[in-house]
Amino acid sequence: MAKESQLDYLHYYSRRNFRYAWLSNQEVVNRLLSFSPDLRAAYEYYQDLITAIDQRSQALLDRLIKQRDLPITLKRVKRTLRKHRQEIIASFYTRLTNGPIEGTNNKIKVIKRTANFFHFRTRILVSLKNTNLMIREIPKKN
Template identity: 55%
Template sequence: MDQFFKPNYHWLPRHIAFDDFKSGRFAPSGMSMILMNIENHRTIDIILSRRNYFLRYDRAARLAVRTVTVDLYTPYRHLIHELFPHAIIIADHFHVVAQAYRALNKIRVKAMNQAGNGSHQWRALKHFWKLILTPAGLLKYDNYWSRRNFGYTQLTDVEVIQRLLAFNDDLKQAYRYYQDFILAINHRSKDELNHLLAIKWTQLPQSLQKVQRTLRRHLKEIITSFKYGDYTNGPVEGTNNKIKVIKRTAYGFRNFFNFRARILLALPNSYFAINWKNKRTAHVQSQTRAV
Protein backbone atom coordinates (compact mmCIF):
# COMPACT_ATOMS: atom_id res chain seq x y z
CA MET A 1 0.00 0.00 0.00
CA ASP A 2 2.89 2.37 0.61
CA GLN A 3 3.54 2.42 -3.13
CA PHE A 4 0.54 4.74 -3.51
CA PHE A 5 2.00 7.36 -1.23
CA LYS A 6 5.61 8.26 -0.74
CA PRO A 7 6.26 11.73 0.70
CA ASN A 8 7.93 14.14 -1.65
CA TYR A 9 11.15 14.84 0.21
CA HIS A 10 11.96 17.68 -2.20
CA TRP A 11 9.00 19.83 -1.07
CA LEU A 12 7.33 21.16 2.07
CA PRO A 13 4.46 23.65 2.42
CA ARG A 14 5.27 27.21 3.44
CA HIS A 15 3.10 26.91 6.55
CA ILE A 16 3.12 23.70 8.56
CA ALA A 17 1.91 22.48 11.93
CA PHE A 18 2.71 19.36 13.89
CA ASP A 19 1.89 17.74 17.19
CA ASP A 20 2.54 14.52 19.06
CA PHE A 21 -0.03 11.81 19.68
CA LYS A 22 0.09 8.53 21.58
CA SER A 23 0.98 5.66 19.30
CA GLY A 24 1.95 3.15 21.97
CA ARG A 25 4.60 0.52 21.44
CA PHE A 26 5.37 1.51 17.84
CA ALA A 27 7.47 4.56 18.76
CA PRO A 28 10.49 4.45 21.12
CA SER A 29 8.97 7.21 23.27
CA GLY A 30 5.40 5.99 22.84
CA MET A 31 4.62 9.19 20.90
CA SER A 32 4.33 9.71 17.16
CA MET A 33 3.61 12.88 15.20
CA ILE A 34 1.06 14.40 12.83
CA LEU A 35 2.49 16.70 10.15
CA MET A 36 -0.02 18.99 8.42
CA ASN A 37 -0.18 21.76 5.84
CA ILE A 38 -1.96 24.33 7.98
CA GLU A 39 -3.13 26.43 5.02
CA ASN A 40 -5.41 23.77 3.53
CA HIS A 41 -5.53 21.41 6.55
CA ARG A 42 -4.10 18.57 4.50
CA THR A 43 -2.27 15.87 6.42
CA ILE A 44 1.19 15.40 4.96
CA ASP A 45 2.33 12.39 6.93
CA ILE A 46 2.02 10.34 10.10
CA ILE A 47 5.51 10.12 11.53
CA LEU A 48 6.81 7.29 13.70
CA SER A 49 9.17 9.58 15.61
CA ARG A 50 10.22 13.18 15.04
CA ARG A 51 13.86 12.19 15.59
CA ASN A 52 15.75 12.58 12.27
CA TYR A 53 12.53 12.48 10.24
CA PHE A 54 12.79 16.01 8.83
CA LEU A 55 16.40 15.43 7.79
CA ARG A 56 14.98 13.30 4.97
CA TYR A 57 13.76 16.48 3.32
CA ASP A 58 16.11 18.48 1.14
CA ARG A 59 17.59 21.56 2.75
CA ALA A 60 15.91 23.69 0.07
CA ALA A 61 12.52 22.24 1.07
CA ARG A 62 13.15 22.99 4.74
CA LEU A 63 14.34 26.51 3.96
CA ALA A 64 11.05 27.17 2.16
CA VAL A 65 9.03 26.74 5.36
CA ARG A 66 7.96 30.16 6.67
CA THR A 67 5.85 29.37 9.75
CA VAL A 68 5.51 26.44 12.13
CA THR A 69 2.44 26.32 14.40
CA VAL A 70 2.98 24.29 17.56
CA ASP A 71 2.01 24.17 21.21
CA LEU A 72 4.28 25.40 24.02
CA TYR A 73 6.32 22.20 24.31
CA THR A 74 9.86 23.49 24.85
CA PRO A 75 11.88 20.79 22.96
CA TYR A 76 10.07 21.78 19.74
CA ARG A 77 11.87 25.13 19.72
CA HIS A 78 15.37 23.74 19.27
CA LEU A 79 14.10 21.31 16.63
CA ILE A 80 12.40 24.06 14.62
CA HIS A 81 15.31 26.51 14.74
CA GLU A 82 17.72 23.79 13.64
CA LEU A 83 15.64 22.27 10.83
CA PHE A 84 13.69 25.30 9.58
CA PRO A 85 16.06 28.27 9.99
CA HIS A 86 13.85 30.64 7.96
CA ALA A 87 10.64 29.77 9.80
CA ILE A 88 9.01 31.71 12.60
CA ILE A 89 7.17 29.93 15.40
CA ILE A 90 3.47 30.53 16.01
CA ALA A 91 2.19 29.63 19.46
CA ASP A 92 -1.18 27.92 19.15
CA HIS A 93 -3.94 29.97 20.80
CA PHE A 94 -5.70 26.97 22.33
CA HIS A 95 -2.61 25.80 24.19
CA VAL A 96 -1.74 29.36 25.22
CA VAL A 97 -5.16 29.99 26.78
CA ALA A 98 -5.11 26.50 28.33
CA GLN A 99 -2.17 27.60 30.50
CA ALA A 100 -4.33 30.19 32.32
CA TYR A 101 -7.40 27.93 32.17
CA ARG A 102 -5.69 25.09 34.04
CA ALA A 103 -4.17 27.47 36.59
CA LEU A 104 -7.56 29.04 37.36
CA ASN A 105 -9.18 25.64 37.77
CA LYS A 106 -6.39 24.51 40.06
CA ILE A 107 -6.89 27.59 42.25
CA ARG A 108 -10.65 26.93 42.31
CA VAL A 109 -10.05 23.38 43.58
CA LYS A 110 -7.63 24.69 46.18
CA ALA A 111 -10.27 27.18 47.39
CA MET A 112 -12.77 24.32 47.63
CA ASN A 113 -10.39 22.28 49.78
CA GLN A 114 -9.67 25.23 52.02
CA ALA A 115 -13.40 25.79 52.53
CA GLY A 116 -13.83 22.20 53.66
CA ASN A 117 -15.57 19.21 52.11
CA GLY A 118 -19.35 19.60 52.14
CA SER A 119 -19.39 23.25 53.19
CA HIS A 120 -21.55 25.87 51.46
CA GLN A 121 -18.53 27.37 49.68
CA TRP A 122 -17.27 23.94 48.65
CA ARG A 123 -20.62 23.02 47.10
CA ALA A 124 -20.99 26.37 45.32
CA LEU A 125 -17.47 26.29 43.84
CA LYS A 126 -17.98 22.69 42.74
CA HIS A 127 -21.41 23.25 41.20
CA PHE A 128 -20.53 26.42 39.27
CA TRP A 129 -17.10 25.35 38.00
CA LYS A 130 -18.12 25.80 34.35
CA LEU A 131 -19.37 29.32 35.09
CA ILE A 132 -16.02 30.30 36.60
CA LEU A 133 -14.14 29.09 33.53
CA THR A 134 -16.53 30.73 31.05
CA PRO A 135 -15.25 33.87 29.25
CA ALA A 136 -16.91 36.94 30.74
CA GLY A 137 -18.37 37.95 27.38
CA LEU A 138 -20.48 34.77 27.32
CA LEU A 139 -22.05 35.25 30.78
CA LYS A 140 -25.71 36.23 31.08
CA TYR A 141 -26.18 39.73 32.52
CA ASP A 142 -29.97 40.01 32.40
CA ASN A 143 -31.33 36.46 32.83
CA TYR A 144 -32.26 35.47 36.38
CA TRP A 145 -32.44 31.91 37.65
CA SER A 146 -33.24 30.43 41.03
CA ARG A 147 -29.92 29.30 42.51
CA ARG A 148 -30.24 26.44 44.95
CA ASN A 149 -26.69 26.92 46.25
CA PHE A 150 -27.60 30.47 47.31
CA GLY A 151 -30.91 29.86 49.06
CA TYR A 152 -32.88 29.80 45.78
CA THR A 153 -32.17 33.50 45.27
CA GLN A 154 -32.84 34.83 41.77
CA LEU A 155 -29.35 35.62 40.41
CA THR A 156 -27.76 36.26 37.03
CA ASP A 157 -24.54 34.51 35.99
CA VAL A 158 -22.57 37.65 36.76
CA GLU A 159 -24.02 37.92 40.27
CA VAL A 160 -23.17 34.27 40.92
CA ILE A 161 -19.57 34.91 39.83
CA GLN A 162 -19.35 37.91 42.17
CA ARG A 163 -20.48 35.79 45.10
CA LEU A 164 -18.09 32.97 44.22
CA LEU A 165 -15.09 35.29 43.93
CA ALA A 166 -15.88 36.77 47.34
CA PHE A 167 -15.04 33.39 48.87
CA ASN A 168 -11.30 33.56 48.13
CA ASP A 169 -8.86 36.35 47.23
CA ASP A 170 -6.55 34.12 45.18
CA LEU A 171 -9.53 32.91 43.17
CA LYS A 172 -10.62 36.51 42.53
CA GLN A 173 -7.14 37.48 41.33
CA ALA A 174 -6.80 34.38 39.14
CA TYR A 175 -10.24 34.98 37.62
CA ARG A 176 -9.38 38.56 36.66
CA TYR A 177 -6.05 37.43 35.19
CA TYR A 178 -7.78 34.72 33.16
CA GLN A 179 -10.44 37.06 31.79
CA ASP A 180 -7.91 39.79 30.94
CA PHE A 181 -5.77 37.24 29.16
CA ILE A 182 -8.69 35.94 27.08
CA LEU A 183 -9.54 39.52 26.06
CA ALA A 184 -5.94 40.19 25.02
CA ILE A 185 -5.91 37.05 22.89
CA ASN A 186 -9.34 37.72 21.35
CA HIS A 187 -8.44 41.34 20.61
CA ARG A 188 -5.02 40.27 19.33
CA SER A 189 -3.70 43.20 21.33
CA LYS A 190 0.02 43.39 21.96
CA ASP A 191 -0.47 46.26 24.42
CA GLU A 192 -3.06 44.41 26.51
CA LEU A 193 -0.86 41.33 26.62
CA ASN A 194 2.25 43.31 27.59
CA HIS A 195 0.30 45.10 30.32
CA LEU A 196 -0.86 41.78 31.78
CA LEU A 197 2.58 40.16 31.62
CA ALA A 198 4.15 43.23 33.26
CA ILE A 199 2.63 42.13 36.58
CA LYS A 200 5.33 40.84 38.89
CA TRP A 201 4.93 37.11 39.07
CA THR A 202 5.59 37.16 42.82
CA GLN A 203 2.35 39.13 43.25
CA LEU A 204 0.31 36.32 41.69
CA PRO A 205 -1.01 33.09 43.26
CA GLN A 206 1.49 30.26 43.01
CA SER A 207 -0.28 28.43 40.17
CA LEU A 208 -0.28 31.60 38.09
CA GLN A 209 3.40 32.32 38.70
CA LYS A 210 4.42 29.43 36.47
CA VAL A 211 1.91 30.58 33.83
CA GLN A 212 3.34 34.11 33.91
CA ARG A 213 6.89 32.85 33.39
CA THR A 214 5.81 30.52 30.57
CA LEU A 215 3.90 33.24 28.74
CA ARG A 216 6.79 35.67 29.05
CA ARG A 217 9.13 33.07 27.61
CA HIS A 218 6.85 32.61 24.58
CA LEU A 219 5.74 36.24 24.28
CA LYS A 220 7.21 36.73 20.80
CA GLU A 221 5.50 33.59 19.51
CA ILE A 222 2.15 34.65 20.97
CA ILE A 223 2.39 38.11 19.40
CA THR A 224 3.31 36.48 16.09
CA SER A 225 0.11 34.43 16.34
CA PHE A 226 -1.89 37.68 16.31
CA LYS A 227 -0.64 38.29 12.76
CA TYR A 228 -1.37 34.74 11.63
CA GLY A 229 -4.66 34.35 13.46
CA ASP A 230 -6.02 31.70 11.07
CA TYR A 231 -3.13 29.33 11.73
CA THR A 232 -3.94 27.19 14.75
CA ASN A 233 -3.43 23.59 15.79
CA GLY A 234 -7.18 23.02 15.78
CA PRO A 235 -7.12 20.82 12.65
CA VAL A 236 -4.21 18.85 14.11
CA GLU A 237 -6.08 18.30 17.38
CA GLY A 238 -9.13 17.20 15.39
CA THR A 239 -7.02 14.65 13.54
CA ASN A 240 -5.65 13.45 16.86
CA ASN A 241 -9.21 12.75 18.03
CA LYS A 242 -9.88 10.76 14.85
CA ILE A 243 -6.76 8.69 15.51
CA LYS A 244 -8.05 7.87 19.00
CA VAL A 245 -11.27 6.55 17.46
CA ILE A 246 -9.32 4.49 14.90
CA LYS A 247 -7.20 2.93 17.65
CA ARG A 248 -10.25 2.14 19.75
CA THR A 249 -12.24 0.49 16.94
CA ALA A 250 -9.31 -1.42 15.44
CA TYR A 251 -8.33 -3.21 18.66
CA GLY A 252 -4.66 -2.81 17.82
CA PHE A 253 -2.31 -3.00 14.83
CA ARG A 254 0.53 -5.40 14.12
CA ASN A 255 2.97 -2.74 12.96
CA PHE A 256 3.32 0.97 12.36
CA PHE A 257 3.08 0.53 8.58
CA ASN A 258 -0.53 -0.67 8.86
CA PHE A 259 -1.30 1.87 11.58
CA ARG A 260 -0.06 4.78 9.46
CA ALA A 261 -1.83 3.55 6.32
CA ARG A 262 -5.13 3.14 8.17
CA ILE A 263 -4.95 6.69 9.54
CA LEU A 264 -4.06 8.27 6.21
CA LEU A 265 -6.80 6.39 4.39
CA ALA A 266 -9.33 7.61 6.97
CA LEU A 267 -8.37 11.24 6.35
CA PRO A 268 -10.05 12.28 3.07
CA ASN A 269 -7.75 15.28 2.62
CA SER A 270 -4.47 13.41 3.06
CA TYR A 271 -2.19 12.95 0.07
CA PHE A 272 -2.30 9.21 0.69
CA ALA A 273 -6.12 9.07 0.42
CA ILE A 274 -6.16 11.30 -2.67
CA ASN A 275 -3.50 9.25 -4.47
CA TRP A 276 -5.19 6.00 -3.45
CA LYS A 277 -8.50 7.25 -4.87
CA ASN A 278 -6.82 8.36 -8.10
CA LYS A 279 -5.15 4.98 -8.49
CA ARG A 280 -8.44 3.15 -7.97
CA THR A 281 -10.20 5.43 -10.46
CA ALA A 282 -7.47 4.83 -13.05
CA HIS A 283 -7.72 1.07 -12.46
CA VAL A 284 -11.50 1.07 -12.93
CA GLN A 285 -11.18 3.09 -16.12
CA SER A 286 -8.56 0.73 -17.53
CA GLN A 287 -10.77 -2.27 -16.73
CA THR A 288 -13.71 -0.57 -18.43
CA ARG A 289 -11.69 0.09 -21.57
CA ALA A 290 -10.47 -3.48 -21.60
CA VAL A 291 -14.05 -4.75 -21.58
Protein backbone atom coordinates in the same frame (compact mmCIF):
# COMPACT_ATOMS: atom_id res chain seq x y z
CA MET B 1 -15.00 30.32 31.52
CA ALA B 2 -16.83 32.99 29.61
CA LYS B 3 -15.69 36.52 29.00
CA GLU B 4 -16.96 38.93 31.59
CA SER B 5 -18.87 40.87 28.93
CA GLN B 6 -20.69 37.69 27.84
CA LEU B 7 -22.05 36.76 31.27
CA ASP B 8 -25.83 36.60 31.26
CA TYR B 9 -27.44 38.97 33.75
CA LEU B 10 -31.00 38.89 32.42
CA HIS B 11 -32.01 35.25 32.87
CA TYR B 12 -32.29 33.75 36.33
CA TYR B 13 -31.98 30.06 37.16
CA SER B 14 -32.41 28.06 40.34
CA ARG B 15 -28.90 27.25 41.60
CA ARG B 16 -28.54 24.10 43.68
CA ASN B 17 -25.14 25.15 45.05
CA PHE B 18 -26.64 28.37 46.41
CA ARG B 19 -29.57 26.80 48.26
CA TYR B 20 -31.75 26.97 45.16
CA ALA B 21 -31.56 30.76 44.97
CA TRP B 22 -32.61 32.31 41.69
CA LEU B 23 -29.40 33.85 40.33
CA SER B 24 -28.08 34.99 36.98
CA ASN B 25 -24.66 33.86 35.73
CA GLN B 26 -23.18 37.24 36.59
CA GLU B 27 -24.46 37.04 40.18
CA VAL B 28 -22.99 33.55 40.57
CA VAL B 29 -19.57 34.79 39.45
CA ASN B 30 -19.78 37.82 41.76
CA ARG B 31 -20.71 35.64 44.74
CA LEU B 32 -17.87 33.22 44.05
CA LEU B 33 -15.35 36.04 43.65
CA SER B 34 -16.44 37.56 46.96
CA PHE B 35 -15.07 34.52 48.82
CA SER B 36 -11.40 35.20 48.14
CA PRO B 37 -9.35 38.23 47.09
CA ASP B 38 -6.84 35.87 45.45
CA LEU B 39 -9.60 34.33 43.37
CA ARG B 40 -10.79 37.79 42.32
CA ALA B 41 -7.23 38.79 41.33
CA ALA B 42 -6.83 35.58 39.32
CA TYR B 43 -10.17 36.14 37.57
CA GLU B 44 -9.30 39.73 36.67
CA TYR B 45 -5.87 38.62 35.41
CA TYR B 46 -7.55 35.95 33.28
CA GLN B 47 -10.05 38.44 31.86
CA ASP B 48 -7.23 40.88 31.02
CA LEU B 49 -5.35 38.06 29.28
CA ILE B 50 -8.43 37.21 27.20
CA THR B 51 -8.75 40.90 26.28
CA ALA B 52 -5.07 41.10 25.28
CA ILE B 53 -5.43 38.09 23.00
CA ASP B 54 -8.74 39.23 21.49
CA GLN B 55 -7.45 42.74 20.80
CA ARG B 56 -4.02 41.41 19.73
CA SER B 57 -2.47 43.94 22.09
CA GLN B 58 1.24 43.49 22.67
CA ALA B 59 1.29 46.38 25.16
CA LEU B 60 -1.42 44.78 27.32
CA LEU B 61 0.37 41.42 27.19
CA ASP B 62 3.62 43.07 28.31
CA ARG B 63 1.77 44.81 31.14
CA LEU B 64 0.36 41.47 32.29
CA ILE B 65 3.80 39.86 32.20
CA LYS B 66 5.30 42.72 34.25
CA GLN B 67 2.45 42.85 36.78
CA ARG B 68 3.80 42.30 40.30
CA ASP B 69 0.86 42.10 42.71
CA LEU B 70 -0.30 38.60 41.81
CA PRO B 71 -1.28 35.68 44.02
CA ILE B 72 1.44 33.07 44.35
CA THR B 73 -0.60 30.61 42.29
CA LEU B 74 -0.36 32.89 39.24
CA LYS B 75 3.42 33.21 39.32
CA ARG B 76 3.72 30.06 37.20
CA VAL B 77 1.23 31.43 34.66
CA LYS B 78 3.20 34.65 34.41
CA ARG B 79 6.45 32.71 33.98
CA THR B 80 4.88 30.67 31.15
CA LEU B 81 3.63 33.83 29.44
CA ARG B 82 7.10 35.36 29.72
CA LYS B 83 8.73 32.20 28.34
CA HIS B 84 6.40 32.01 25.31
CA ARG B 85 6.01 35.76 24.74
CA GLN B 86 7.43 35.74 21.19
CA GLU B 87 5.15 32.88 20.10
CA ILE B 88 2.09 34.59 21.59
CA ILE B 89 2.93 37.84 19.81
CA ALA B 90 3.49 35.93 16.55
CA SER B 91 0.02 34.41 16.96
CA PHE B 92 -1.42 37.95 16.97
CA TYR B 93 -0.28 38.42 13.37
CA THR B 94 -0.85 34.95 11.94
CA ARG B 95 -4.05 33.22 12.96
CA LEU B 96 -2.83 29.73 12.08
CA THR B 97 -4.01 26.87 14.24
CA ASN B 98 -3.22 23.21 14.64
CA GLY B 99 -6.92 22.39 15.08
CA PRO B 100 -7.24 20.31 11.90
CA ILE B 101 -4.23 18.21 12.88
CA GLU B 102 -5.65 17.68 16.36
CA GLY B 103 -8.93 16.57 14.77
CA THR B 104 -7.08 14.08 12.57
CA ASN B 105 -5.20 12.72 15.58
CA ASN B 106 -8.49 12.32 17.45
CA LYS B 107 -10.00 10.35 14.53
CA ILE B 108 -6.96 8.07 14.45
CA LYS B 109 -7.27 7.43 18.19
CA VAL B 110 -10.95 6.53 17.80
CA ILE B 111 -10.10 4.11 14.99
CA LYS B 112 -7.29 2.67 17.09
CA ARG B 113 -9.70 1.94 19.95
CA THR B 114 -12.15 0.09 17.71
CA ALA B 115 -10.03 -1.33 14.88
CA ASN B 116 -8.37 -4.49 16.26
CA PHE B 117 -5.33 -3.44 14.20
CA PHE B 118 -6.61 -5.30 11.12
CA HIS B 119 -5.70 -3.19 8.07
CA PHE B 120 -5.12 -0.32 10.47
CA ARG B 121 -3.38 1.99 7.97
CA THR B 122 -6.03 1.35 5.33
CA ARG B 123 -8.84 2.16 7.75
CA ILE B 124 -7.17 5.44 8.65
CA LEU B 125 -6.65 6.45 5.02
CA VAL B 126 -10.22 5.54 4.07
CA SER B 127 -11.73 7.46 6.97
CA LEU B 128 -9.72 10.64 6.39
CA LYS B 129 -11.16 12.70 3.57
CA ASN B 130 -8.22 14.80 2.46
CA THR B 131 -5.44 12.26 2.23
CA ASN B 132 -3.27 12.32 -0.85
CA LEU B 133 -1.77 8.94 -0.05
CA MET B 134 -2.47 6.02 -2.31
CA ILE B 135 -3.88 2.85 -0.87
CA ARG B 136 -2.09 0.06 -2.68
CA GLU B 137 -3.10 -3.52 -2.61
CA ILE B 138 -0.70 -5.97 -1.11
CA PRO B 139 -0.70 -9.17 -3.16
CA LYS B 140 -1.81 -12.20 -1.21
CA LYS B 141 0.58 -15.09 -0.91
CA ASN B 142 -0.76 -18.38 -2.22
